[in-house]
Amino acid sequence: METTPNRTSEMKQYKHIFFDLDHTIWDFDKNAEETLHELYHVHQLNAIGLTSANLFIETYTRHNHQLWAQYHLGEISKDELREARFKKTFIELGLHPDTIPADFEDAYVKLCPTKTNLFPHAHETLQYLQQKYTLHLISNGFKESQQLKIAGSNLAGYFQHIIVSEDAGVNKPDKAIFEYALNLAGAAKYESVMIGDSLEADVYGALHFGIDAIYFNPFNAPQPNDVPVQITHLKELTLML
Known part of the structure; x- marks a missing residue:
């Protein structure tokens, strides 16, 4: 100190x-990590080409932090943040936009806030x-x-x-x-x-x-x-x- x-x-x-x-x-990052590990298995992301849960979480965390910084400054809206963070993650990891799970963001938004770390x-x-x-x-x-x-x-x-x-x-x-x-x-x-x-x-x-x-x-x-x-x-x- x-x-x-x-x-x-x-x-x-x-x-x-x-x-x-x-x-x-x-603890946002710890709660998000728990949530994403669960959703990785529930949505069987391994089957659509994302073979590493840890890489998926690291990539998401980076994009999420960048987007939140933009949101703080009023550069993007709430809806834009939510639309972009997983889309950017999936695309960076090689998924075609058509193969991105449509309800992944909604599932994340429902589950993550229930975590208590x-x-x-x-x-x-x-x-x-x-x-x-x-x-x-x-x-x-x-x-x-x-x-x-x-x-x-x-x-x-x-x-x-x-x-x-x-x-x-x-x-x-x-x-x-x-x-x-x-x-x-x-x-x-x-x-x-x-x-x-x-x-x-x-x-x-x-x-x-x-x-x-x-x-x-x-x-x-x-x-x-x-x-x-x-x-x-x-x-x-x-x-x-």
């Missing part, structure tokens, strides 16, 4: 903590923070999927407000979604902090809006010089907040 010199004293002033959900609390110490950390702060979620994820994830993982009780970009009308990092969230929470900028894994959407989005941010960096990617605070484990929050 790296902080600016007097960061601990500043953090004691917070009243509201805004969390991202996917890749921050809910969270990052280590998620419940423990949220229980601790809930006693000291008012917690909220701000997510760019799709509303119906996020509702399933939150309910299935028993997360709803921690958060006073759950803000989904579809309701706000804009995605992180747009300043408008942070303004929407703070107005809904009745929170001032100086008493609020955003915690998330996405440098662009969560960290820079919050900082450019004028609230503090903590970068959740579980895979120890290089920490940019202009990111003042990062954690690699959620439990670190119980020591610093």
Whole structure:
């Protein structure tokens, strides 16, 4: 954990903590991997030429991350993201478009949000923070999927407000979604902090809006010089907040 010199004293002033959900609390990649392994066998992808489940998952993950980055920035729509991620994956792996399973995306969207893998110490950390702060979620994820994830993982009780970009009308990092969230929470900028894994959407989005941010960096990617605070484990929050 790296902080600016007097960061601990500043953090004691917070009243509201805004969390991202996917890749921050809910382990998106682990849940997606479980889902894709199941669907690989259910849809018998081996029989249509995809002989490696792991290569299929790696290829999908790369395309999905790229498309989500575009979605965060408003470059593509929800429907475009959902239409493209498996199509790009299958075609890159050599399948003709006519052989792509027609209902694969729908099956994925139904199954994946029911998975319940969270990052280590998620419940423990949220229980601790809930006693000291008012917690909220701000997510760019799709509303119906996020509702399933939150309910299935028993997360709803921690958060006073759950803000989904579809309701706000804009995605992180747009300043408008942070303004929407703070107005809904009745929170001032100086008493609020955003915690998330996405440098662009969560960290820079919050900082450019004028609230503090903590970068959740579980895979120890290089920490940019202009990111003042990062954690690699959620439990670190119980020591610093």
